[in-house]
Amino acid sequence: MSNYIRFDWAMKRLLRDKANFAVLEGLMTTLLKEKITIKRLLESESNQESEYDKYNRVDLLAEDEKGELILFEIQNNNEYAYFQRMLFGTSKLVTEYINRGEGYEKIRKIYSINIVYFALGSGTDFVYQGKTEFRGMHNNELLQLSPFQRQTFKVSEVSQLYPEYYILKVNDFNRWSKVPLEQWIYFLNTGEIPEDATAPGLPEARERLKLDKLKKDELKAYYRHLDNVVILRDNINTERAEGREEGREEGRAVGRKEGKEEGKREMALRMKAEGIPVDVIARCSGLKVEEINKL
Structure with missing residues (x-):
């Protein structure tokens, strides 16, 4: 100390x-x-x-x-x-x-x-x-x-x-x-x-x-203050750790979502290569017609 x-x-x-x-x-x-x-x-x-x-x-x-x-x-x-x-x-x-x-x-x-x-x-x-x-x-x-x-x-x-x-x-x-x-x-x-x-x-x-x-009473009050500051910092560190974990979970969720989107695009490309009409591809893949036309 x-x-x-x-x-x-x-x-x-x-x-x-x-x-x-x-x-x-x-x-x-x-x-x-x-x-x-x-x-x-x-x-x-x-x-x-x-x-x-x-x-x-x-x-x-x-x-x-x-x-x-x-x-x-x-x-x-x-x-x-x-x-x-x-x-x-x-x-x-x-x-x-x-x-x-x-x-x-x-x-x-x-x-x-x-x-x-x-x-x-x-x-x-x-x-x-x-x-x-x-x-x-x-x-x-x-x-x-x-x-x-x-x-x-x-x-x-x-x-x-x-x-x-x-x-x-x-x-x-x-x-x-x-x-x-x-x-x-x-x-x-x-x-x-x-x-x-x-x-x-x-x-x-x-x-x-x-x-x-410091006098005895002041010293006791000062140590209480230090304890409170430590609690504050612990709360901050906990919030940061929770935030990082939430961020990782959101990242995993985003990754899963991006994977699904990539799967939709690959399916649409295969259907498009086989000459299937765009409107049918849209209904099957869930992609918009504009997105399919850009593939």
């Missing part, structure tokens, strides 16, 4: 303390490749309605020194509509954090950081970035801001005005690396922080997320 607390548990209990902001700041700095300083935490939808949600998902909302919003969300279990969930989360923030009567120029920049422990979508990478761009339908030209807009909004690209999404698919990443982002992904998956970790935030995590720092 790891000597360090899982990141989702830390987000619930430890990283909400201002003294520990350096850990989250390190993750953001590594992702965005610029220094990020968290000013404060804001209200988010962390009050889940069920016990299931408490270990399946955790979220945290922060504001940096530039007034930009950073939504961290961890999802432990499969959710087929998770892409839409991400959209809902950022859309909700857009409307919640603008005062009535304020102009649209007051809409804040939002970063949505999603750490998922399941196979989201179909892709082979482990970190994905999503942003909004507008391109010409005829010449593929990227729509740019005017000089006045760049000066007013203090950004250089239209995409910088829109929510920016990051998806960290950490479940299958278990190789240690000298690359800072890969070091973070390794920690998020395994819970381990090797001594030569240099990524921003990980040295702080090594000091502040040690398992032996």
